[in-house]
Amino acid sequence: MQPAIGKGDVSLDVNPKDIKKSDKGLGIKPRKRFWKTFKEQKLLYMMSLPFVAWVIVFKYVPLWGWTMAFQNYQPERSFWEQEWVGLDHFIELFQDDRFYLALRNTLAMSIMGLIVGFIVPIIFAILLNEVRLKFFKRTIQTVSYLPHFVSWVVAAGIVTKMLSIDGIVNDLLMKLDIVDKPIQFMANGKIFWIIVTLSDLWKEMGWNSIIFLAAIVGIDPQLYEAAKVDGASRLRQIWHITLPGMTPTIIVLLVLSIGHLISIGFEKQFLLGNPLVIDYSEVLDLYALNYGIGLGRFSYGTAVGIFNSAMSIILLLLANRLSKKFTNQSVI
Structure with missing residues (x-):
């Protein structure tokens, strides 16, 4: 039996399905919610762009050079002309x-x-x-x-x-x-x-x-x-x-x-x-x-x-x- 709930009491019984459907119940689609958050925090995103660009250019793009470890790399040759030697x-x-x-x-x-x-x-x-x-x-x-x-x-x-x-x-x-x-x-x-x-x-x-x-x-x-x-x-x-x-x-x-x-x-x-x-x-x-x-x-x-x-x-x-x-x- 469920305990009786008085006038000043709050029920803690929550259906997990109701939580998942909360956004749908409010009529907010995930895509719209994303753009809403983006507009609210637009300034923060703009401030982070230079740092994100720096990380991509100087940290991730150079990882392309890892392919040299599997080649007999010669600087005068193009990428497609390199000899692949595996491990x-x-x-x-x-x-x-x-x-x-x-x-x-x-x-x-x-x-x-x-x-x-x-x-x-x-x-x-x-x-x-x-x-x-x-x-x-x-x-x-x-x-x-x-x-x-x-x-x-x-x-x-x-x-x-x-x-x-x-x-x-x-x-x-x-x-x-x-x-x-x-x-x-x-x-x-x-x-x-x-x-x-x-x-x-x-x-x-x-x-x-x-x-x-x-x-x-x-x-x-x-x-x-x-x-x-x-x-x-x-x-x-x-x-x-x-x-x-x-x-x-x-x-x-x-x-x-x-x-x-x-x-x-x-x-x-x-x-x-x-x-x-x-x-x-x-x-x-x-x-x-x-x-x-x-x-x-x-x-x-x-x-x-x-x-x-x-x-x-x-x-x-x-x-x-x-x-x-x-x-x-x-x-x-």
């Missing part, structure tokens, strides 16, 4: 030992950069938020943001000079009697990954902390006031209020960062590396440059690029699935 370039790629060496270097530096370069900005943002003197806080922010605007050409020159035999690092180590003779940092492949990771941390730590600071600012101040009333210390407030409030932002950025584990570029490795550490500095993008474009093998370089893109998509989808399963938060 030959991919087979050659997976049979090359240098490819697996580059893949190892890429994953190693990516994982190190993800661990250090992701956790440290979070800690830095939390500590910076605890600074109460505004002038001191702004000074720290400015100093930490500046390296981001320095190009890697200049940054690599600074790092190389500091770590050279007559650089400030060796000079300091020798004056403190930690070492007897200068260390050739830039010629030691075993520490090259550490040099790249710390250089990237110095350059991007402040900039990467901005979004975490924004997440902290968005936390309700009343939560901190209630915690103070309950006698919670600053450390307890950080652990039980600040970190949980930052969690959605942390998860989104972590998922996106995992999606870029393979595609890390080659600027840092190219500028900081040298022939003595090539077995540790050559990443996939640098491998594509050296053995693809550098040798005029555009098809082979394109095959490496497709592998990078495919792996990035797989990692992104996998990270997003795990995030949705364990935290019930999804990026895509």
